[in-house]
Amino acid sequence: VVRVRIDLAYDGAGFHGFARQPGDDITTVQGTLEGALRRLTGQDASTTGAGRTDRGVHALAQVVHVDLDPTVDRAARFLADLDRTRERVDAMVGPAITIGRVTEVDDGFDARFSAVERAYRYRLSDAPRPDPRLRGLRWHVPAPLDVAAMALGAFHLEGEHDFAALCRRAEGRHTVRRIDQLAVVRAGDEVHVTVRGPAFCHQQVRSLTGLLVQVGRGRAAPGRVAEVLASRDRAAAPAVAPPHGLTLERVRYAPPYPDAPPEDLEAPR
């Protein structure tokens, strides 16, 4: 078999998340991509992704791999000219998905397990009169956010902790994670929460953003973040932030595999 890596970006608004669902009569990013690959290669194209983004969450740096049998005629054509293949897949998946690059990789590469770091950005706006054209990208909070307080709160979450209070429960999954950096910065009328670490549990970034927004609005002191974390009790955390403010922006791979997004994907703004 030949292993192929596909780097892609998507607007999560129209999808029920990244991961293909059993039955698949709903629209997922993975299902849409696999449908296109099946039509082009004539093979059952089962993909593995770097990160399972939830319904409504965006990505600029999603990565999948897929194994193809090059002895099959259509797959051979698929593999012969990967630039042309990129264009064909890109046209088939529709405008909400951009195929950034299609490359052949050795079988040491695994889109999920070779990833050593994921980085997300959560985009908030506290403008009193927000630009309505950007409402699909940001969570609009109708009150000024105290970024210094949010940054103080964020400090408690860096490092390795049991994030049970900030993870959606999943049977049998442990909740210890490491956050290497959690930054809160203002960018004009926006406030960005950026986080990077090896891997995150389900809804972790949206949960911690929901908590930091409580701090930013003055409804909780920065020290409350440490208390919620120490409680290991999901009921202690406020509601998770809505999905549309969140984007998977970078995935780092162990050498020699290049990071995502590829350089020729438009820089995030």
Added chain:
Amino acid sequence: VVRVRIDLAYDGAGFHGFARQPGDDITTVQGTLEGALRRLTGQDASTTGAGRTDRGVHALAQVVHVDLDPTVDRAARFLADLDRTRERVDAMVGPAITIGRVTEVDDGFDARFSAVERAYRYRLSDAPRPDPRLRGLRWHVPAPLDVAAMALGAFHLEGEHDFAALCRRAEGRHTVRRIDQLAVVRAGDEVHVTVRGPAFCHQQVRSLTGLLVQVGRGRAAPGRVAEVLASRDRAAAPAVAPPHGLTLERVRYAPPYPDAPPEDLEAPR
């Protein structure tokens, strides 16, 4: 009567244009706004707008005026606290419309006829792999745009001309217009066509953008712009650019009336 000025911004994607349509069983920005005003004031709130943006076109600087009878109870309440009124109207019109400001004006102000200049921005992207989250704001052109050639072409359109070749025909309307500035600038992976003048004919900005994109793609020389203009023949012009790349960004008023958008509306990006 008391005249009220309302400054608003909207994402044009979900609307069949700004202008209320006869029958009104489709969703327009003006119809949505007037419905909210009617419910709040108990009066037939007929508004006049600064610019009739087409279906799909956005605005950061739309302005309307409406006349209210202050002796009617609900209208008196509407007028008594215009900050609170702004919040109530804003909540009623939904997230695709942002109400920037509600102010009382003298009857010398007319949202349409007091406007002395309108400015539009058409946003293009020629990134090979565009950010899919921004596809509702820009026309993606799948080839590099030669901005210098576009700027040369644009030069022919500045000043006063008969724009018959670049106006959608309207019975009995003359097509002589003045363009005070038409600029083409690159901003990273985007190319912006910005234009300002006292007033524009129907589809003028989208028509000239369609023509300039032909020049930017090398399908027409810059001098072709002068030829198309001189022909006064709409058939000589290429297809109009799609509406979703266009935003009405500024309306200037004769003193003493302030320009739109109000300063507290989020700055365009």
